[in-house]
Amino acid sequence: MATEIRDPDRKRGIQRTLLWCVLLAATFYFGFIAMAVLRSH
Amino acid sequence: MAHAHDAHAAHDHHDDHGPAKGIGRWLFATNHKDIGTMYMLFSLLMFFIGGAMAMIIRAELFKPGMQLVDPIFFNQMTTMHALIMIFGAVMPAFVGLANWMIPLQVGAPDMALPRMNNFSFWILPFAFTMLIGTLFVPGGAPAGGWTMYPPLSQQTGEAFPMLIFAVHLMGASSIMGAINVIVTIMNMRAPGMSLLKMPIFVWTWLITAYLLIAVMPVLAGAVTMLLTDHYFGTTFFEAAGGGDPVMFQHIFWFFGHPEVYIMILPAFGIISEIIPTFSRKPLFGYDAMVYATASIAFLSFIVWAHHMFTVGMPLAGQMFFMLATMLIAVPTGVKVFNWTATMFKGSLSFEPPMLFAISFLFLFTIGGFSGLMLAIVPADFQYHDTYFVVAHFHYVLVPGAVFSLMAAAYYWLPKWTGHMYNMKLAKAHFWLSTIFVNVLFFPQHFLGLAGMPRRIPDYSTQFADWNMISSIGGFGFGLSQLLFAYIVFACIRGGEKATDKVWDSGRPQGLEWTLSSPPPYHSFETAPEVK
Numbered sequence: 001m002a003t004e005i006r007d008p009d010r011k012r013g014i015q016r017t018l019l020w021c022v023l024l025a026a027t028f029y030f031g032f033i034a035m036a037v038l039r040s041h
Numbered sequence: 042m043a044h045a046h047d048a049h050a051a052h053d054h055h056d057d058h059g060p061a062k063g064i065g066r067w068l069f070a071t072n073h074k075d076i077g078t079m080y081m082l083f084s085l086l087m088f089f090i091g092g093a094m095a096m097i098i099r100a101e102l103f104k105p106g107m108q109l110v111d112p113i114f115f116n117q118m119t120t121m122h123a124l125i126m127i128f129g130a131v132m133p134a135f136v137g138l139a140n141w142m143i144p145l146q147v148g149a150p151d152m153a154l155p156r157m158n159n160f161s162f163w164i165l166p167f168a169f170t171m172l173i174g175t176l177f178v179p180g181g182a183p184a185g186g187w188t189m190y191p192p193l194s195q196q197t198g199e200a201f202p203m204l205i206f207a208v209h210l211m212g213a214s215s216i217m218g219a220i221n222v223i224v225t226i227m228n229m230r231a232p233g234m235s236l237l238k239m240p241i242f243v244w245t246w247l248i249t250a251y252l253l254i255a256v257m258p259v260l261a262g263a264v265t266m267l268l269t270d271h272y273f274g275t276t277f278f279e280a281a282g283g284g285d286p287v288m289f290q291h292i293f294w295f296f297g298h299p300e301v302y303i304m305i306l307p308a309f310g311i312i313s314e315i316i317p318t319f320s321r322k323p324l325f326g327y328d329a330m331v332y333a334t335a336s337i338a339f340l341s342f343i344v345w346a347h348h349m350f351t352v353g354m355p356l357a358g359q360m361f362f363m364l365a366t367m368l369i370a371v372p373t374g375v376k377v378f379n380w381t382a383t384m385f386k387g388s389l390s391f392e393p394p395m396l397f398a399i400s401f402l403f404l405f406t407i408g409g410f411s412g413l414m415l416a417i418v419p420a421d422f423q424y425h426d427t428y429f430v431v432a433h434f435h436y437v438l439v440p441g442a443v444f445s446l447m448a449a450a451y452y453w454l455p456k457w458t459g460h461m462y463n464m465k466l467a468k469a470h471f472w473l474s475t476i477f478v479n480v481l482f483f484p485q486h487f488l489g490l491a492g493m494p495r496r497i498p499d500y501s502t503q504f505a506d507w508n509m510i511s512s513i514g515g516f517g518f519g520l521s522q523l524l525f526a527y528i529v530f531a532c533i534r535g536g537e538k539a540t541d542k543v544w545d546s547g548r549p550q551g552l553e554w555t556l557s558s559p560p561p562y563h564s565f566e567t568a569p570e571v572k
Contacts, residue, residue, distance in 0.1 A: 010228055017227050021219075021224065025220075025254050025257070028255055032259050032263070036262075036266055039288060040284050040285075
C-alpha cells in the first residue's frame with residue numbers, strides 16, 4: 001500500500017508544488033504550439 | 042515551498058509493512074524501491090534491444106558494400122536504436138535510480154506521489170511495445186532519424202501514428218516522473234536537511250527534473266503538430282501551405298539540447314557521490330558543484346541552434362549560439378576540476394564504481410572537447426552530419442551516461458540487494474568495457490574527419506579499415522555487457538553479505554548508509570534528524 005501522508009501542512013505543500021509543476025509543463029506545451037500557430041501564415 | 046517538518050513522521054501512516062505477494066506486488070507497486078527496480082530492469086532490457094540494433098548497424102558497416110540488410114531497414118535500425126537507447130534505456134535507468142535513491146538520501150519514507158509513480162512506470166512498457174511493434178507494420182519502423190524532421194518523417198508508413206503516440210507516452214511518463222522527483226525533494230526532506238545540505242545526486246536530479254518538465258512538453262507539442270500536419274490538414278511544417286520545416290528543427294532542438302543534459306546531469310551527481318567515497322575525502326567545492334549544475338541547465342536552453350548551423354542563420358545567430366555553447370565548458374570545467382581536486386592527495390582505492398567513475402572522467406572529457414570543436418561554426422560546416430558527430434555524442438552518452446549508470450549499479454547494488462557482487466568479474470567487465478568502447482568510438486573521429494557521412498549503410502573503400510576496427514569494438518563492447526547482466530543477476534540471487542556501510546574502507550556519507558543492507562521495505566518511518 002502507498003504511504004499515506006496525513007500531515008495537512010505537508011499535504012498542502014505537496015499539492016502546491018504539484019500544481020506549479022503541472023502549470024509549468026502545460027505552459028511549455030501550449031506555449032510552443034501557440035507560438036507555432038502565430039508564426040504560420 | 043520546502044518543508045522539512047519536525048516530527049512529520051508521526052503523521053505519516055503506513056498501511057502495510059511488507060511487500061504484496063505475487064505479480065500484484067509489481068503491477069500495483071507503490072513502493073519506491075519496487076518501482077525503482079522495475080525501471081532499472083526495464084532499462085536493462087531496452088539496453089539489450091537497442092544494443093542488438095547497434096550490432097546490426099555495426100555488422101552492416103563491417104566492410105564496404107551491402108552485407109546483411111537493405112538500406113531502408115538500416116535506416117530503421119539507426120532511428121530505433123536512438124529512440125530506444127535515449128527514451129527506453131538511459132532515461133528510465135536514471136529515473137529508476139532516482140526512485141531508489143532520492144527517498145533514501147533525503148530521509149523520506151517514499152516518493153511523494155506513489156500512485157502516480159506506478160502510472161509513470163507502467164506507461165513505458167506499452168509505449169515501447171508500440172514503438173518496437175512498428176517493425177512489423179506495413180512500411181516498417183520509422184526510418185527518418187530520431188529527430189523526426191519533416192518532411193522526411195511525414196513519409197513514414199503505417200508506423201507514423203504509433204511513433205507519435207509512443208513519443209507522447211514516453212513524454213507523459215517522464216513528466217510525471219519529474220514532477221514526483223520535484224515534489225518529493227521539495228516537501229519530503231528530513232528535518233534539518235536544507236537545500237544546500239542535500240546529497241549532490243539529489244541536487245542534480247532536482248535540476249534535471251525541472252529541465253524535464255520544461256522540455257518534454259515542447260517535444261510533445263512538436264510531435265502533436267507533426268500529427269495534425271499528417272492527418273488534420275494543418276501546415277505547421279509544410280512549406281506548400283505556408284508552414285516552415287525549419288521551425289520544427291528549432292522546436293525539436295529546444296527540447297533536444299536540454300535532453301542531452303537530462304541524460305548527463307544525474308550522471309554528474311553519481312560521479313560526485315562515488316569519487317569522494319573512494320578518495321576518502323569530502324567532495325571538493327560542493328556549492329560550486331551545485332551552481333555549476335544549475336548554470337549548465339540554464340545554458341542548455343540557449344544553445345539549441347548549434348545543431349542547425351548548416352541549415353543557415355544570420356551571422357549574429359551563429360556567433361551567439363557558438364559562444365553560448367562554448368560557455369558551457371566553464372561550469373563543466375569547474376566540475377572536472379572539482380572531481381580531480383577531490384581525488385588529489387586522497388587515499389584512493391579502485392573498486393569497480395571508482396574505476397567506472399575515473400573512466401567517466403577521462404572519456405566524458407573527450408566527448409566534451411569534441412563538442413567544443415563542433416561548436417565552432419566554420420569547423421561545424423565541415424563536421425556536420427559526419428561520423429565525427431556520431432563519435433562525439435557516443436563519447437558523451439556511453440562512457441559518459443552509461444558508464445555512470447554502471448558505476449551507480451556497482452556502488453549501490455550491495456545496498457539494494459544486501460549482497461556483494463563478484464569483484465573480479467566486475468573489474469573484468471570494467472576493463473573490457475573501457476577498452477572496447479574506445480575501440481568502438483575513437484576511430485569514428487577519424488572517419489568523420491575524413492568525410493564519412495553518418496546514417497549510411499555503405500561507404501567508400503577509403504573508410505574500410507577504421508570501420509572494421511570500430512565494428513570489432515562494437516561486438517566486443519556488446520558482448521561485455523552480457524557479463525554485466527550476469528553480475529547483476531548473480532548479486533540479486535545471492536552472495537557475500539554486504540554490511541550496512543558497504544564500502545567500509547571508504548567513507549560513504551549520506552542517509553542511505555544508515556539503513557540496513559538491503560534497506561527495510563518501508564524505510565525512514567521515523568524521519569532522521571540531519572545535523
